[in-house]
Amino acid sequence: MIIKQPMTMSEKILAKSSNNPSAQSGQTVWSKVNILMTHDPCSPGVISIFKKEFGDQAKIWDKNKHIMIPDHFIFTSDKKANANVDMMREFAEEQGHKYFYDPKTNNYKGVCHIALAEEGHNRPGEVLVGTDSHTVTSGAFGTFAIGVGNTDAAFILGTGEILLRVPETIKVIFHGKIEPHIMAKDLILLLLKDLTTQGATYQTIEFSGEVINNMTVEDRMTLCNMVIEAGAKNGIIIPNRETIEYVKERSTINEFEIIEPDKSANYTKILEYDLTNIQAQIxxxxxxxxxxxxxxxxxxxxxxxxxxxxxxxxxxxxxxxxxxxxxxxxxxxxxxxxxxxxxxxxxxxxxxxxxxxxxxxxxxxxxxxxxxxxxxxxxxxxxxxxxxxxxxxxxxxxxxxxxxxxxxxxxxxxxxxxxxxxxxxxxxxxxxxxxxx
Missing domain, CATH: 3.30.499.10 (Aconitase, domain 3)
Structure with missing residues (x-):
C-alpha cells in the first residue's frame, strides 16, 4: 500500500501533472505543461532553440497550448524590437497557432499576464509556464505558474514537459480587517520588507487567511505578481467563488480541479499578519x-x-x-x-x-x-x-x-x-x- 504524504497546493499540482501519487519538496519530477506563454523579448530565442533542437520543419507539441503575446517593446520605431514581433508572426503562421495576439490586428490584447487571465488561459490545478518572471501572477487562480528561460521554454514547445524540482512552501496568513486606503500592493510590499529579495528563493508562497478569502481576483493577482521579487518560484491561492466564476466566464475548458493543501502539509515557514492597523507601504x-x-x-x-x-x-x-x-x-x-x-x-x-x-x-x-x-x-x-x-x-x-x-x-x-x-x-x-x- 502506498501511503500518501500530506501535501501543499504546489506539491499536489505537481504530483498530478507528473502522474505521481505524491510529490514532496526537493523531489525532481517530469511535469506536463498545460499552457506555455512566450512574449516578444524571449519568443525569438525560444523559436531559434526549438528549430535547432527539433528541426526547421518540426511542429510544436500543441498549437492550442502555446500562447504568444507581444507586450514589452511593441509600440516603438526600434527595428530590433519590431523584428522580434515579426518573427513571432511568421512562426504563428508556420505552426497554425490559435493564440497569437498580434499588435497589428484587432486581436491584440496587451500585457501578457493580464491577457492570460482575461482570455481564459488560467485554470485552477494546472501548470502554466511563461518566459517572463511575472508569470507567477497566474497563481491567483490556483495555478502552478512559473517563469522560465528560453531553453526550458523551447523544450516545452517540443515536448509539452518540463523537469522541475518541487519547491518548498512558505505559508502566509493575512488576518484582520484592512482600512479603505490599503490595497493588495501594500500587503505584498509589507511581506517583501520581511522576506527581502532572497527570502523565498525557489519556494512557493501560499497565501491564506480571512483577508485573502474575501479578496477580489485582481487583488489576488497583485499579490501573486510580486512574489518573484522575494525570489519565489511561484505564488498560489485557493480559488474563491469569485475566482471560479471569473474562470468559467472566460475559459473554453470548464473541466478543472480546485486543489487545496492538506491540513497537515509541511511548510518551511509560516508567517502570520494582523493587518487591522497597517499603514500604506512604500x-x-x-x-x-x-x-x-x-x-x-x-x-x-x-x-x-x-x-x-x-x-x-x-x-x-x-x-x-x-x-x-x-x-x-x-x-x-x-x-x-x-x-x-x-x-x-x-x-x-x-x-x-x-x-x-x-x-x-x-x-x-x-x-x-x-x-x-x-x-x-x-x-x-x-x-x-x-x-x-x-x-x-x-x-x-x-x-x-x-x-x-x-x-x-x-x-x-x-x-x-x-x-x-x-x-x-x-x-x-x-x-x-x-x-x-
Whole structure:
C-alpha cells in the first residue's frame, strides 16, 4: 500500500501533472505543461532553440497550448524590437497557432499576464509556464505558474514537459480587517520588507487567511505578481467563488480541479499578519524590498507619477486612482497606461457618479494617450511612452524599482499602491492616501 504524504497546493499540482501519487519538496519530477506563454523579448530565442533542437520543419507539441503575446517593446520605431514581433508572426503562421495576439490586428490584447487571465488561459490545478518572471501572477487562480528561460521554454514547445524540482512552501496568513486606503500592493510590499529579495528563493508562497478569502481576483493577482521579487518560484491561492466564476466566464475548458493543501502539509515557514492597523507601504530606491511605512517617507518631493503595468494597470487599479483624483488635479507629470485593451474599455464604460473612470483621470491631468502595453515599466527603447529619460524621482504602481528599470539609471523610483500614487500626484510629494479617503 502506498501511503500518501500530506501535501501543499504546489506539491499536489505537481504530483498530478507528473502522474505521481505524491510529490514532496526537493523531489525532481517530469511535469506536463498545460499552457506555455512566450512574449516578444524571449519568443525569438525560444523559436531559434526549438528549430535547432527539433528541426526547421518540426511542429510544436500543441498549437492550442502555446500562447504568444507581444507586450514589452511593441509600440516603438526600434527595428530590433519590431523584428522580434515579426518573427513571432511568421512562426504563428508556420505552426497554425490559435493564440497569437498580434499588435497589428484587432486581436491584440496587451500585457501578457493580464491577457492570460482575461482570455481564459488560467485554470485552477494546472501548470502554466511563461518566459517572463511575472508569470507567477497566474497563481491567483490556483495555478502552478512559473517563469522560465528560453531553453526550458523551447523544450516545452517540443515536448509539452518540463523537469522541475518541487519547491518548498512558505505559508502566509493575512488576518484582520484592512482600512479603505490599503490595497493588495501594500500587503505584498509589507511581506517583501520581511522576506527581502532572497527570502523565498525557489519556494512557493501560499497565501491564506480571512483577508485573502474575501479578496477580489485582481487583488489576488497583485499579490501573486510580486512574489518573484522575494525570489519565489511561484505564488498560489485557493480559488474563491469569485475566482471560479471569473474562470468559467472566460475559459473554453470548464473541466478543472480546485486543489487545496492538506491540513497537515509541511511548510518551511509560516508567517502570520494582523493587518487591522497597517499603514500604506512604500518601496524606496533601489530595491522592492527597501520598504517603509508611508508615514516615514511622507513629504518626499516627487517629479512624476506612473499608473500601469501587470501589477498596477488593471481595471481596479485605475478605479482606485480615480476615486482620489475625482474633482482634483495632479500637480506633477502623471502617466496612465492600461495593462490591456480590455482594461481601457472597462475604464471608459465604468462610471463614478456622472463620469467614466477614464474621464476622471483625463480631467485630473493624467496622460492616458499610451497604448495598452508594458510601456515604461521595463524601460524599453527611447521612444517608449512614459519612459524616464532624465534624472528624476518617480512614484509608480509597477513592480520593480532597480536602478535603470524605467529608463534613466540616475532616476529614483518609489513603488506604491494606485491610491498612494494618485495621492502623491495631487500634492507633488509622497502623500498618505488616507488624507483623501
Amino acid at each position: 518601496a524606496k530606491p533601489h530595491s522592492p524590498d527597501n520598504v517603509d511605512s508611508i508615514i516615514n517617507v511622507e513629504g518626499k518631493k516627487i517629479d512624476r507619477a506612473y499608473i500601469g503595468s501587470c501589477t498596477g494597470g488593471k481595471t481596479s487599479d485605475f478605479l482606485a486612482a480615480a476615486q482620489i483624483l475625482k474633482n482634483r488635479k495632479v500637480t506633477i507629470e502623471t502617466f496612465g497606461v492600461p495593462a490591456t485593451k480590455q482594461v481601457f474599455y472597462d475604464i471608459i464604460n465604468q462610471q463614478i457618479g456622472n463620469k467614466s473612470v477614464y474621464e476622471i483621470l483625463v480631467d485630473a491631468g493624467v496622460n492616458m494617450t499610451g497604448e495598452a502595453s508594458c510601456a515604461a515599466c521595463c524601460g524599453g527603447p527611447i521612444d517608449t511612452f512614459g519612459r524616464i529619460n532624465s534624472s528624476m524621482s518617480v512614484i509608480s504602481t509597477t513592480n520593480r524599482n532597480f536602478s535603470g528599470r524605467m529608463g534613466d539609471k540616475s532616476a529614483s523610483i518609489y513603488l506604491g499602491s494606485p491610491l498612494s500614487v494618485a495621492a502623491t500626484a495631487i500634492n507633488g510629494y509622497i502623500t498618505n492616501p488616507k488624507e483623501f479617503i
